[in-house]
Amino acid sequence: MPKLIRLYITQVLIGFALSAAFVALLLWANVANLTHLITNTSGGFIALFMLWFLNGIVFAGVQFGISIMRMARDDDKPGGGKRDALPVVFTSAVPVKIKPERPVRQRDIHRR
Incomplete structure (x- = not known):
């Protein structure tokens, strides 16, 4: 049997064993009252199998x-792409003119 197939089969068996342990812990801890649902329902064994x-x-x-x-x-070889220097972007402040706000008048408050 090829090594990859043997590796896959062993990992699948380990995965299903972990699943059995996980489901056993779920039933032991009675998460969401799962133990009661599985043991007292007519199709509980189907739910247990599906889980x-x-x-x-x-x-x-x-x-x-x-x-x-x-x-x-x-590998001891360096990897991760080229080691080019990053471009330096020089930024400068841009002046923005701001119009002064007009003062709020009393009659404007009542219109809202």
Whole structure:
């Protein structure tokens, strides 16, 4: 079996095991009264399976992504693009003329 396939299968198994532990903790802590809903409903086992399976898909994907990203080599070569100097932008203040406000008169207040 190729190494990548074996790696994927092991990471999927780890992800589904983590999902089982997560669902067990959810039921043990009775989050949102989930234990009562699963044990006292006729279709509770379907909800339990769906909760485990869908979380297993997520955890397996994350687990596989982490394992692939950890395979990166650390090269001693400098990277990150060109080392050009950044352009220097000189700024100067721009004078702005402000018209003085006219004073508020008493009759203008009553019109509003």
